[in-house]
Amino acid sequence: MAARGRSRHRERSPAERRRRCTGGRDPRQRRLGDARLRAAASDRRGNRRAGDRLHRARRRPQPSRRQGRAGPVPRARRRPEPRWKPRWRLTAIVPRGLAALGNAAVAAERELPDHRREVQFAEIAALPSYLFAVAVGPFELVDAGRLGDGHIPARLAVAAGDGKRAALALRELPRIVDALERYIAAPLPLAKLDLVAVPEFFGAMENPGLITFQTGVLVGGRDFTRIAAHELAHQWFGNAVTPAWWDALWLSEAFASWLGDRVTGSLTTRIPALAHRGRLAALEADDRIDAEALIHPVATSGEVEPAFDAILYDKGAAVLAMFERFVGRDTFQAAVRSYLATYTGRSVTTRQFLDALGAAARPAVAEALASNLRYAGTPAVELSLRCGAAPALVASARDRVAVPVCVRFPAASGGAATQCVLAGSATVHPLPAATGCPAWLIGNDGGLGYYRTVWRGPVRLAPLALLSPDEQLARADDVAFAVRRGELAAAEALTELAAFAALREPHATLAALEIAGAIDAMVGDPVRPAWTSWLAGQLGHRMTRDALLAPPRSVAEYIARAQIVELVRGEIDPDVVAEARARIDRLGDVAGDPARLRIAAARDAGALFERLVRAAATVRTGQARDQALEALGDFPAPLAPRVVDVLLDARFPTDRVWPAVATMLARGETRSAAWRALHARFARVLAALPPARARDALEALAGLCDPGARAELAADAAPVVPAAGDARRTLDRTLAVIDRCVARRAMVGDIAAALAAVPRASGL
Ligand SMILES: [Zn+2]
Known part of the structure; x- marks a missing residue:
């Protein structure tokens, strides 16, 4: 599965995935009638499990995954056990005009007396049920030529009319397959390949022969190369060589991420600022109070889904890249090739890869990798x-x-x-x-x-000038995480931040901003004005009219601008704020450009805020309404009580307003005000939110880092959060995170004194 990085098609939780999957319905969808599937799975002794099920065919394709199983009862009920690879036969009966696609090619088809078509697929010799997939819909099938050494036929299956927007996918697909085959020295282990566009979907899924993508990835090409490289790498890692149990998921996801990124890096221009996002996501996940190791026991079905996180994808890829670098590319490649050649078609445990690495390098290296796989946290x-x-x-x-x-x-x-x-x-x-x-x-x-x-x-x-952009960012990671853990005094962190900012290079600015983000989380309300003023002084060259309002010239500048607007919005020059506001007035589009709105909102006393509320109440589409409601979180602290008013306003769904409150809780400048506004009506707000959102709310309060707020939260929650259950566990975790942050803040020392001691930059 592709689930990597914030804003990169990642599903953070099953609940979020459900929310995402209900948000983006394509208006072209409509019900077209029923398709009937007949799937039969049998084990090698011929024991069979068969079943029919109705599959609603919508105007656009919907993937269907049949989770059957064969063999002994799995340890986690309701979850297929990946090591069982039964034989499959599939027949689909579909309304006229619809295409039916499966993991295997079509073996035979005929028209039935009622004019529906019966499509019979070639038998699949061995496939774990989590990879079994069917797509039925009125697809436009686009020929994608023949791929790789095996010359396997490939097609894109997209909604009618979308084929002409898939040029990037058509161009990149053969290059990705060639690069993967060159690395692995084996042909893509498939007989055919269809890439299917699915409108309501979380990212992509690597089903052999039938890889499904969120429509926007395949059509329009947003991030296609990276995501497709990941899914195609899975054809070996996970599909051909399958982890025996869910505790060894890293053998599929970490490897697909590492090799997918490696191939993407060889086919596109590498941008350190983007590559660094994976490392940062891994470091943050590793710093969670309940962080798990890459290999950890999975006993129940409920523990499978949460395992698909930044540890599995981003940390897994980073650990593999570290060992590849250590043993050398050739040695690591030899280990990977030998592992895949030996175990293709079989199920494996972590030991099998460790043995391959130990043989190609030396046993001590394999044991070193094992120690990293078992370690929770960043070494x-x-x-x-x-x-x-x-x-x-x-x-x-x-x-x-x-x-x-x-x-x-x-x-x-x-x-x-x-x-x-x-x-x-x-x-x-x-x-x-x-x-x-x-x-x-x-x-x-x-x-x-x-x-x-x-x-x-x-x-x-x-000296910082000797560091490459990647090294600058890694050093900033060290400083930022030392601050977060209370291991570095404030004065030292500020000195390092100032040195990075003084370089005035895009990646050095990002490094400075990463350190600033860590310090910001430690800053209490009394120190905040001095802190934001000092920080704005360091970043003066990035806070000019051009730097904030003109189109950014690079990805690094784009990310830096977004972070500056997050951290020191209140320090932006009033003339720049006024100009952003004038542009919004001129265009009449209040929530159209989130970055511009954040700047325009920086000094708003309520007029722009109320315009957004009126817009949310009158716009026609749910998406435009949600966008306007979410933007309410971008306003200054005095408007926090108004956001809670809107949350409790019967005209708006509470779960669509909650993201605005969460945004205010996440930003240092508004965190305390948002908490005070919530504290005043805590029971009402919690009761108004759907249960999943109420848990999100309890989780979002983990950033408070203040003993007074912690005591208020514990007292507010006592009568309204049940003594047991998910909500209580979330609350307990939140209180523990606050305690940890308060203790760490005490270790960082007096930030106000440090601000006075570390000189401000000399300005522009
Ligand atoms: Zn994956």
Whole structure:
């Protein structure tokens, strides 16, 4: 499945997936009649499970997945067990004019006396039921030529008229398949391939022979290369070689993410700011109070769905990339090829890949990977230099994890030398390429290591100008997460932030903003005015009219602008705010451009806010209404009580207004005001929200980081949250996160004093 990164077709929870799936109905949809499916699965001894089921055929294709099973009763009931790969036969009876697509090619078809068509698919020899798929609809079938060494026939199945908008997919598909086949040295293990556009869908699904995509990915091409590379990599990882049980999902999702990203990087221009998002998502997930390791026990069906998270995708890919770099591309490729060649068509456990890696590299490397797979959290590696006659690196990985560490330092021969070591507990590694004590050291060469660097002893950090964009961002990760964990004093973090901001390069600005985001979460209300003023001073060159209102020149600038508007909206020059407001007035489109609206809203006293509320009450489509309601969260703190008014306003569905409150709770400038507004009507708000949204609300309060607010929340929730159940568990977790944040904030020290001590930038 493709589910990676915020705003990248990710499903964060089953509840969110349901919400997403009800939001985007295509107006062209209508009911076309019934199609009948007859599917039979049997195990190798011929024991059969068969069944008919009605499948509503809408105007647009709907995927149907039949979750049958054969063999012994699975450990998690209602979930198919991936290691069982039964034989399948499928027949579909469909209304005239509709196409029926399955995992296999059509073997025979005929017209029935009532003019419906009976479509019989070729038998599938072995397929786990979670990968069984059927699509029925009035598709436009677009020939996509023949793919790869096997010359397998490929088509796109899209809604009528959409074929001409799928040019990017048609162009990229053969390139992706060629790149994957070159890496794996084996042809795509399929007899045919259909890529199907599905309107109400969470992203993409790798069903062999019938890969389904959210329509916008396949038609219009948003992010097609990356998502398709992931799904096509699954044809080997997961489909041909299948994890025996859900606790080894990393063997399919982490590998599909790592190889998909690798192939995407070779076919497109790599943008460090985008590549870094995966690392950041993994670090954030690893810092969750209930973070799980990549391999963790899955005992019940309820534990399968939550396992599809940033740990599985982003951390999994980052850990694999780290080991690939450590053993070398050729050695890692040999391990991957041998693993796939040995186990194609079979079910595997983690041990099988570890053995392949151990044989290609050495057993200690495989055991090091195993220690990372079992470790919950981001490994921390303490580095120091031992300088004497022969300089040496002392590397110590905490918590008995063995971490591949690559460092860079000035070489005796001139230029820089890179050295990779396997860091266990306090290992000493001579640096033969160094002359004397290195003048500086980069602790995560290329930013490719998935670990946090913690410096011990006299620090010889490299000048920021020597760091590549990836290394700048990795160093910012180290600083930001040290702040979040209360391990770095405020003054040191501010100094580092100021140094990055002074470079005035797009990726250095992003690095500064990442540190700023971590500090912002630690800033209490009394210090906030001094903090935002100081930060705006550091970022002055990014807060000009052009920087905020003209089209950004790069992805890094685009992301930086969005983050600046989040962090220091109240500090934006009044003339820039007025101009954004004038543009909205001129265009008459209040919620059309979210970035411009956020700037225009920065100093609004209520006039623009009320215009949005009126627009939400009168617009014709649900999507436009939801957009207007969501934008209410972008206004200044004094309007927080009005957002809660709107939430309780009977004209609007409460669950569509909640995102505005969540936005206010997420931003430092509005968090306290949003809490005070909620606190005043807590029981009413919680009762008004649907249960899933009420749990979201309890979760969103985890950012409060204030002992007073924590006590109020505990008292407010006591009478309205049941003593047991999902809501109580969410509340308990939220209170624990607040406690942790309060403790960490105390360790960061006096931010006000640090702000006074660290000089402001000299301005523009
Ligand atoms: Zn996947």
